[in-house]
Structure formats: structure tokens, C-alpha cells
Amino acid sequence: MGNNPEDIKPSSLLELESTDKALLLPRLDPAKVTSPEEGMVVYDTTSDKFKIYNGSSWIASAGESIYNDDGTIFGDRTVTFSGAGEYMVADSSRQLFVYNSLTSKKEVFTPILEGYVGMYVCGPTVYSNVHLGNVRTFVSFDMIFRYLKFLGYKVRYVRNITDAGHLENDADEGEDRIVKKARLEQIEPMEVVQYYTLDFHNIMRKFNCLPPSIEPTATGHIIEQIEIIEKILENGLAYEVNGSVYFDVLKFNETKKYGKLSNRKVEELIHNTRALEGQSDKKNPQDFALWKKAEPQHVMRWVSPWSQGFPGWHLECTAMSTKYLGKSFDIHGGGMDLKFPHHECEIAQAEASNGTSPVGYWIHTNMLTLNGKKMAKSTGNNILPTDLFTGNTPLLQKEFSPSVVRFFMMQAHYRSILDFGNEALLASEKGYKRLMDALNLLNRLTPSQSSSIDVKGWECSCYNAMNDDFNTPILIAQLFEGVKYINWIEEGQQEISEEDLQILKSTMNSFVFEVLGLTKEQQDNSYSTKLEGVLKILINLRNEARLNKDYALSDKIRDELSVLGIQVKDLKKGIIYTLD
Numbered sequence: 324m325g326n327n328p329e330d331i332k333p334s335s336l337l338e339l340e341s342t343d344k345a346l347l348l349p350r351l352d353p354a355k356v357t358s359p360e361e362g363m364v365v366y367d368t369t370s371d372k373f374k375i376y377n378g379s380s381w382i383a384s385a386g387e388s389i390y391n392d393d394g395t396i397f398g399d400r401t402v403t404f405s406g407a408g409e410y411m412v413a414d415s416s417r418q419l420f421v422y423n424s425l426t427s428k429k430e431v432f433t434p435i436l437e438g439y440v441g442m443y444v445c446g447p448t449v450y451s452n453v454h455l456g457n458v459r460t461f462v463s464f465d466m467i468f469r470y471l472k473f474l475g476y477k478v479r480y481v482r483n484i485t486d487a488g489h490l491e492n493d494a495d496e497g498e499d500r501i502v503k504k505a506r507l508e509q510i511e512p513m514e515v516v517q518y519y520t521l522d523f524h525n526i527m528r529k530f531n532c533l534p535p536s537i538e539p540t541a542t543g544h545i546i547e548q549i550e551i552i553e554k555i556l557e558n559g560l561a562y563e564v565n566g567s568v569y570f571d572v573l574k575f576n577e578t579k580k581y582g583k584l585s586n587r588k589v590e591e592l593i594h595n596t597r598a599l600e601g602q603s604d605k606k607n608p609q610d611f612a613l614w615k616k617a618e619p620q621h622v623m624r625w626v627s628p629w630s631q632g633f634p635g636w637h638l639e640c641t642a643m644s645t646k647y648l649g650k651s652f653d654i655h656g657g658g659m660d661l662k663f664p665h666h667e668c669e670i671a672q673a674e675a676s677n678g679t680s681p682v683g684y685w686i687h688t689n690m691l692t693l694n695g696k697k698m699a700k701s702t703g704n705n706i707l708p709t710d711l712f713t714g715n716t717p718l719l720q721k722e723f724s725p726s727v728v729r730f731f732m733m734q735a736h737y738r739s740i741l742d743f744g745n746e747a748l749l750a751s752e753k754g755y756k757r758l759m760d761a762l763n764l765l766n767r768l769t770p771s772q773s774s775s776i777d778v779k780g781w782e783c784s785c786y787n788a789m790n791d792d793f794n795t796p797i798l799i800a801q802l803f804e805g806v807k808y809i810n811w812i813e814e815g816q817q818e819i820s821e822e823d824l825q826i827l828k829s830t831m832n833s834f835v836f837e838v839l840g841l842t843k844e845q846q847d848n849s850y851s852t853k854l855e856g857v858l859k860i861l862i863n864l865r866n867e868a869r870l871n872k873d874y875a876l877s878d879k880i881r882d883e884l885s886v887l888g889i890q891v892k893d894l895k896k897g898i899i900y901t902l903d
């Protein structure tokens with residue numbers, strides 16, 4: 324399919340709650356529109372451009388190009404008009420486009436080896452309960468992992484566990500986070516690691532995240548890390564001082580570019596780096612540790628050619644990604660707070676040891692806020708994932724199931740800030756229920772001879788949404804189009820052929836369960852089945868009453884069910900009931 328008018332579908336989150344903002348972009352010659360309204364958007368067939376009516380004339384969208392929401396030009400697939408929602412244009416190629424943080428552009432996704440994808444995501448440092456913001460990152464990459472698999476790629480997904488070397492202030496000074504926790508709790512560091520790794524896995528399971536293909540640990544790869552340091556030293560891009568080894572950023576920057584991912588210039592870094600106490604070992608403050616000599620009280624230590632010590636935090640990811648995915652691999656992901664210094668250092672280490680640029684596509688997830696503010700324990704504006712499931716927090720009115728929370732997360736694009744809050748979660752819960760109700764209804768639909776709705780076009784829109792940099796909010800808007808279809812067909816307003824019904828079923832089910840990773844809530848089936856039986860008895864009694872012209876009784880049954888939130892409707896084809 325090409326740019327047919329039917330392909331040009333509205334897609335906006337607003338569509339979830341109201342249809343008044345849902346516009347269909349007409350494809351025509353704007354000169355032939357007799358009385359255009361200000362703000363009207365069309366696809367101009369004479370110029371093959373989007374045009375907007377500004378009240379007196381048709382103007383092109385800025386610069387006559389089609390822009391991404393971040394201002395970059397993006398082919399002819401996506402168009403955004405500020406204040407008028409986001410509109411997506413269908414693409415027949417079904418190519419996957421990925422926003423690459425390294426180039427700040429959406430690019431066609433082409434893996435190094437056809438059919439295979441190597442993906443590395445920085446995992447948690449296991450010294451405390453997993454933070455909700457991190458959960459968002461891992462749920463986002465789970466969705467990406469699922470979609471790549473769904474497209475037929477064989478994906479090797481590596482997500483590490485940081486169990487050593489991550490110091491308190493993300494820099495090269497301060498206490499190791501795990502060692503500190505162990506000291507405070509008077510237990511072994513590995514007990515801390517074990518406890519919080521299990522906690523992390525539990526939470527991931529609750530959110531229906533698939534386990535990664537490999538989940539390596541930093542402490543399990545000390546030898547590989549030492550080997551990388553040796554290579555970087557050999558290449559003259561690191562130096563040893565008093566048993567510690569530091570990466571020489573200035574030297575590296577003479578031939579390569581340090582700071583290209585986070586768009587930082589080395590000169591500015593020098594200016595901005597405060598000389599902290601204890602950094603005197605470094606030649607320059609922007610250098611970072613590859614190996615640190617352990618202080619006498621530091622219990623997590625390993626033998627190396629330089630000293631008994633431990634690896635720098637950034638090194639483990641270079642070691643493990645190289646070992647399991649190769650010197651160059653397709654996707655590296657993490658939260659955007661890791662861009663600098665962590666990922667910047669990873670690039671430098673890989674280039675300094677292997678001579679190759681390690682990653683094809685850098686993907687970063689945005690942060691998470693709570694009631695519009697940064698989450699922080701100190702201000703009380705803080706929620707743990709388990710608080711969401713128990714409702715045991717003053718910030719929420721009630722508990723929410725992991726599936727509802729996951730659905731809520733998917734309603735925002737992974738590159739947008741996601742704001743958690745009671746009202747938003749309540750709205751998501753309603754939306755989730757509507758979606759699940761429709762999926763239940765889907766199995767009961769009966770096909771007709773032909774279709775009155777364009778199911779194939781709709782299916783294409785679902786793919787287009789995900790192919791546009793994993794745009795889950797637009798996908799969800801499309802899934803609610805599907806919900807509309809299901810209800811129309813059920814109510815007899817529209818018809819669907821057997822073939823289209825199969826497409827509707829498989830598309831709804833695969834995108835909801837396989838790609839978005841939502842699950843049906845656990846229900847006591849025997850109980851709910853019995854209650855449904857009771858409801859059928861009542862509805863039959865009401866039918867009998869109507870046949871006997873006992874309208875007082877039939878109305879009483881209908882009204883009392885209505886009070887309970889069960890709506891009974893009399894349609895030509897029979898009686899249906901819906902739950903509020």
C-alpha cells in the first residue's frame with residue numbers, strides 16, 4: 324500500500340479518551356476545498372506535501388519538509404504539527420526505523436548480520452530495591468526485544484548485573500555501593516548481591532519481562548576486564564599510577580572523538596570537572612579509572628598485574644558486550660542518564676582496545692517523574708514498584724496490577740518523559756479493561772460474507788506505529804481502533820469476513836500480548852463463569868417477562884442490573900449486555 328487517503332490515519336493519545344481530536348487527513352488538491360477551516364491539514368496531491376490552512380491561505384509545514392517531533396527531517400513518513408496532534412503516514416516498505424542517539428536521527432534499522440540482532444542493555448547495580456525509573460527502562464527494552472523477535476529476528480539480548488565496581492557518586496571516588504550496603508547491614512557483599520538480584524528478577528517477572536538471553540555479572544568477568552586494560556595500555560591510551568590504571572582521555576581525543584554520544588567537547592569537560600580530593604593520581608580530571616587499587620578496608624578485591632583492586636565501573640559493559648556480542652554489535656541501550664559518562668566511556672574503551680566503533684544504534688530511554696517531579700527519597704516523592712501493586716503509599720488511592728502499570732508505561736513513547744500519578748494510572752486501568760473486554764468479545768464474533776471495514780489497512784497501521792521507532796502510544800491508539808471495530812461488529816453496525824476476522828484476531832492478540840507484553844489479569848474463572856451463568860438466568864427471566872407482556876418486571880430487572888453497572892441492550896439480533 325502507498326499513500327492512499329485511507330492510509331493516512333490519525334494517531335494521537337487524545338484518541339484514547341475522546342474522538343473529537345481524531346482527524347483523518349484528506350488527500351486532495353487544497354485549491355478545491357471550498358471553505359477550509361483554520362488549522363485544517365491535508366495531504367496536497369499536487370505537490371505531494373502536507374499543507375495546513377492558516378486562515379487565509381494554504382501553507383506548507385515548516386520549510387516544506389516533514390519533520391520529526393525533535394525537529395529533524397524525516398523522509399515522508401511522519402508529520403507533526405504542533406498543537407494539532409501527531410499524524411502518521413503509512414509506509415508500504417514495513418521498514419523498521421530506530422532513533423539513534425549517536426546521530427540524533429531516525430535511521431533504517433539494518434543489523435550487521437541479516438536476520439540476527441545483538442542487543443546489550445546496562446542492567447541494575449544490585450545494592451537496593453530496583454528503582455521505578457530503571458523498571459521503565461527494562462520494560463521498554465523488553466518491548467523492543469519482543470518486537471524484534473516478533474519481526475522474525477533472532478535476537479541475542481545481553482543485560483548485565485553490576486555486582487562490583489560501581490562507586491557511590493558514579494565517579495572514581497567514594498565507597499563501592501555494594502560494599503557500603505554490606506557494611507551497614509553487617510553482611511557479606513555477595514549476600515547483598517544475591518538478595519537484590521532476586522528482588523530485581525521478581526519485579527521483572529511481575530512486569531512480564533522476558534529474561535535476557537545472557538545475564539552476565541561484573542565479578543564473573545574480571546579476567547576479560549584485565550585483558551581489555553592490557554590492550555588499552557599497549558595502545559598507549561592508558562597509564563598506571565600507584566597501582567591504579569586510568570584512561571587517558573586527552574591522548575585518545577588526539578585521534579578519536581571523546582564525547583560524541585553526549586555532544587560534549589573535551590575542552591569543556593576540563594573546564595567543568597572539579598578537582599576532587601584524591602584525584603591527584605590522574606593526569607587530568609576528565610580521565611577515568613580502568614582499575615583501582617583497593618584501600619585496605621575494601622573487601623571486594625582481585626589480583627591484577629597492577630595491584631589488588633577492582634575494575635572501574637564502565638569497563639564491565641565493554642568486556643561483557645565484546646565477549647558475547649562481538650567487537651561491533653547492533654543495539655546498545657540504557658537510561659539516558661547513562662549517556663555520560665558511562666556510555667561515552669564504553670565507546671572510548673572499545674575504540675581504544677579494539678579500534679572499532681562498538682555500536683550501530685544507541686537507544687536511550689527517557690526518565691520517569693512522579694506527579695510532575697523528580698522521584699527522590701529525601702522529599703518523599705518516591706514509589707517502589709511493589710508499592711504500586713499493594714497500594715501501600717499515600718501517593719496512590721488504590722493498588723494497580725503489574726499489567727495495568729505496564730500498559731500505562733506503554734502509553735508513553737520510550738523517549739518521552741513518563742509521569743506517574745494516581746489519576747493517570749486510574750485512567751490507564753479503565754483503558755486496559757476496555758482493551759481486555761474487547762479481546763474477550765473478539766472470540767465470540769461471528770463472520771459475515773464480506774467486510775465493511777478495512778482490516779488490512781488497520782493491520783498495516785499497527786506495524787507502521789511500531790516501525791516508527793517503537794511508537795507504542797500510536798500502536799495503542801490503533802489497538803483502540805480495533806476495539807471500536809470489535810464493538811461495532813458485536814452490535815451489528817459493521818460486518819467482517821472470515822478472512823478479516825482472522826487478521827483482526829491475530830493482530831490484536833499478537834500486538835497486545837506478544838509485543839506489548841500485556842497479560843490477562845488472573846481471575847477466579849470458576850467464580851466469574853458461575854456469575855455469568857446467573858446473569859444469563861436473569862436475562863432469560865426478563866425475556867420471559869417481556870413475552871408475557873409483564874413490562875413492569877422486565878424493566879425492574881433491567882434497571883436493577885443497570886444500578887450494578889450491567890447494561891442490557893435490546894438489539895435486532897438479540898440481547899447484549901456490557902459491564903461498566
Ligand SMILES: [Zn+2]
Nearest residue numbers: 445446640665
Ligand atoms: Zn553499562
